[in-house]
Amino acid sequence: MLRLRFHGRGGQGAKVASRVLGTAAFLDGYNAQDFPLYGAEKRGAPITAFTRISRENIMERGVISEPDIVIVMDETLLSDPQAMPLSGLKKGGIIFVNTPNSPLETKERYNIADHVITLDITKISLDMIGNPVLSGLAAAVASRIVGIGEDAFRGAVEKELSGIISDRELLVKNTEAALYCYNAIMPVQIKTAESIREGENVITIPFEIALVSSPAINATGNTPLRRTGNWRVFRPVWDYEVCTRCMTCVARCPDGCIHVNEDGYPYADYDNCKGCLICVEECPAKAINKVREMHSRSGEGDR
Ligand code: SF4
Ligand code: SF4
Structure with a gap:
């Protein structure tokens, strides 16, 4: 990258x-x-x-x-x-x-x-x-x-x-x-720490969890303090029987609050998931269901 x-x-x-x-x-x-x-x-x-x-x-x-x-x-x-x-x-x-x-x-x-x-x-x-x-x-x-x-x-x-x-x-x-x-401008060989392929500047990097890859969102003063989980009307709930672990939902969540568990399946950080349901829309396998929140409670991730 x-x-x-x-x-x-x-x-x-x-x-x-x-x-x-x-x-x-x-x-x-x-x-x-x-x-x-x-x-x-x-x-x-x-x-x-x-x-x-x-x-x-x-x-x-x-x-x-x-x-x-x-x-x-x-x-x-x-x-x-x-x-x-x-x-x-x-x-x-x-x-x-x-x-x-x-x-x-x-x-x-x-x-x-x-x-x-x-x-x-x-x-x-x-x-x-x-x-x-x-x-x-x-x-x-x-x-x-x-x-x-x-x-x-x-x-x-x-x-x-x-x-x-x-x-x-x-x-x-x-x-x-x-x-x-x-x-x-002459083309330039870029030599930053993530070393590059010969003759090609754009490279692949390994997957990083959102806490690492989205530090600005997870940093103090941002979403965690605002507890945007309280905004939800519907919560996304994952069906691991259907999920293919393609990671599309992880990439699409605008708040970077979908993490991956030790078995490689995604789950939401419900403290911060605001319930936009983009993940539900984007999941190609239709593995995420929307469930009505009767009252917003934080810290109850379906993990
Ligand atoms: S509902 Fe929105 S904020 Fe919550 S996990 Fe899905 S994409 Fe992210
Ligand atoms: S987008 Fe759907 S199939 Fe892909 S990892 Fe997320 S829940 Fe699973």
Whole structure:
């Protein structure tokens, strides 16, 4: 699995960039997951967006605290103590910085030891599009670093940007600028701790239980304190006679609260299961039944 984190400022397009990358990866045959994280909507405020890419089902949920690749869409974020775009970057990871400076100058200025790639995508955006919206361009450099094919990338740009840009001429300009950036970056061999296959950056990782793979959800101050189990009207109940242990429900639970018992069967953490019943809908074997809660009680998992 590759984990990417985009850092930008409100209005630059970090959220869309993560989306375009996720779609490009999907069109290139991978599984992908992308989502943003921001507080109150405010132009110029630091925002973060994330993309996970894997050959296998993506079991992880929550923010990416240890990325393989960081895309810094605004250089000033590197000295912003709240944004901290380099926090958690894995050893051997890659940092892209949108700057007119060279990689060496950038490393020295910000005291960065890791692999730095630079390109002035703001200038390219202003020259080719006429405004500093960087979504397609940041997605382009990320796609190139990851190793996504050009056809898949082009398809993703056209699909995602056509939904938000109605002006055909502007859409063409965005696509051309994105492809220019894609081809301005050289493919990179990523050397983070999860070693990679020769010539391929996207790898398989073993299954992790939700407490490990979704630490942000399970961390103090999140779901456990809120006891979202109290929200349930129906509870999901597993029929192990029917369950094939495909783990689809584990992957689909938006709160990461389906665990796996010692026999390899899933069960819900009823303290936190909010009863959305996505697991019931998604189970291909119809092995999960919905049972009416007469009163919500926590800690009664059918394990
Ligand atoms: S009902 Fe929703 S929250 Fe509960 S286990 Fe299923 S998917 Fe997760
Ligand atoms: S999705 Fe259904 S069959 Fe697959 S592990 Fe979950 S309950 Fe079992």
